[in-house]
Each structure stands twice: as C-alpha cells, then as structure tokens.
Amino acid sequence: SQQGEEDPQALSIQEGENATMNCSYKTSINNLQWYRQNSGRGLVHLILIRSNEREKHSGRLRVTLDTSKKSSSLLITASRAADTASYFCATDAVSNFGNEKLTFGTGTRLTIIP
Amino acid sequence: NAGVTQTPKFQVLKTGQSMTLQCAQDMNHEYMSWYRQDPGMGLRLIHYSVGAGITDQGEVPNGYNVSRSTTEDFPLRLLSAAPSQTSVYFCASSLDRPQDTQYFGPGTRLTVL
Numbered sequence: 001s002q003q004g005e006e007d008p009q010a011l012s013i014q015e016g017e018n019a020t021m022n023c024s025y026k027t028s029i030n031n032l033q034w035y036r037q038n039s040g041r042g043l044v045h046l047i048l049i050r051s052n053e054r055e056k057h058s059g060r061l062r063v064t065l066d067t068s069k070k071s072s073s074l075l076i077t078a079s080r081a082a083d084t085a086s087y088f089c090a091t092d093a094v095s096n097f098g099n100e101k102l103t104f105g106t107g108t109r110l111t112i113i114p
Numbered sequence: 115n116a117g118v119t120q121t122p123k124f125q126v127l128k129t130g131q132s133m134t135l136q137c138a139q140d141m142n143h144e145y146m147s148w149y150r151q152d153p154g155m156g157l158r159l160i161h162y163s164v165g166a167g168i169t170d171q172g173e174v175p176n177g178y179n180v181s182r183s184t185t186e187d188f189p190l191r192l193l194s195a196a197p198s199q200t201s202v203y204f205c206a207s208s209l210d211r212p213q214d215t216q217y218f219g220p221g222t223r224l225t226v227l
Contacts, residue, residue, distance in 0.1 A: 101162050104158075
C-alpha cells in the first residue's frame with residue numbers, strides 16, 4: 001500500500017483564492033517533499049520540509065508538517081491559472097535491506113478557474 | 115545537460131511480449147528510480163537503485179526487472195507483458211539520496227493488449 005494519501009482528491013477554486021491540500025502518511029519519516037505535475041508531464045520538485053521543521057515557505061507556497069499526526073499541508077496563496085496541476089507529497093523510508101527509497105501519495109488535482 | 119531521458123515515448127505490446135524501457139541521465143546522479151502512474155493511484159515505486167550495481171524493490175516490483183551496470187543508465191525490463199502493466203512509466207534521478215530533489219523524465223506511455 002502507498003505511504004501517502006492526499007486530500008482532497010480534486011479541488012477547484014477561483015483565481016486569486018488560496019488552495020490548501022493535505023497529505024497523510026503512515027510511517028515515521030526523515031523528510032517530506034511536495035511535487036507538481038502538469039498534465040502528461042514528469043513531476044517537478046516544489047519544496048522539502050525536514051522532520052524537525054514545522055513550517056516552511058517558498059514564494060507563494062507554505063508547507064506545514066505535524067509529525068505527531070503524520071500529516072502535512074501545502075498552501076498555495078493568490079492562485080493563478082498556471083497553478084492548475086496535480087500535486088503530490090513524497091516521503092522517504094528505509095527498505096528491509098537498509099536502502100532509502102522515496103514513495104509518493106495519490107495526489108490532489110487542482111483546477112484554477114479564471 | 116539533457117537531464118533524464120526516456121525512450122520510447124509510446125509503446126504498444128501484445129500480452130506475453132517482452133521489452134525494455136530505457137532511462138538515462140547525464141547529471142552523474144547516484145539515485146535512480148522507476149515509477150508507474152495509473153489513474154487514481156498516484157505514483158507507485160517499482161524498483162530503485164542507490165548506485166551502480168545496487169538495486170532494490172519498491173511497492174510493485176512483480177513482472178519487472180532492473181539492473182544498474184553504469185551510473186548513467188537504469189533500464190526497466192518487462193519480462194512477459196500483461197494488460198495490468200498498461201500504464202505511464204516515469205524514471206527519476208537525484209544526486210545521492212531520495213530526499214535530494216528528484217528529476218523526472220518525460221514518461222513512457224505503455225499499452226498492453
């Protein structure tokens with residue numbers, strides 16, 4: 001089963017509004033990342049937050065992390081049409097052989113209405 | 115730099131056929147991985163490699179083989195294609211570890227009839 005799940009699965013908002021999406025994960029992590037995927041393309045890295053951080057900002061993005069609840073949220077402020085995309089959280093874990101791996105959640109499809 | 119390249123972009127196979135999806139990167143990245151993306155399932159990790167000669171299984175490894183003989187290349191082999199392997203496949207690489215920024219290829223859209 002997948003490590004992360006995003007909520008909601010889909011979100012539509014008016015341009016200029018803020019968009020919030022959430023990620024819940026199952027096991028302890030060292031870091032959590034957020035990625036964006038435009039339709040039919042590969043994923044692009046947005047931001048990384050470490051397990052000892054509670055909040056991080058990058059431009060119009062704000063990420064929070066609550067390790068006690070095993071959850072993270074991504075806030076996009078003042079949304080633009082170009083923000084229309086799918087957003088995924090990704091967490092790292094250690095395999096049975098001691099190798100680190102990165103697993104993704106199921107994604108939130110964000111649509112910005114002009 | 116070309117970044118991460120994947121070939122082919124599209125492929126149609128018949129059930130039982132085998133093929134290799136190619137992935138290459140020119141950034142001297144140690145960590146490489148393969149994901150499949152299906153509607154509503156997000157990205158699921160198939161296999162990954164932490165460096166040349168070292169590979170490990172992800173969440174959905176059955177039906178796929180990988181090897182990493184060089185730092186640059188990480189091919190994914192489908193041994194006997196099944197309709198359940200119809201998906202979009204993405205290769206990704208990062209400098210050293212999974213928490214480093216992942217760079218994704220453009221994807222291969224595979225249909226198995």
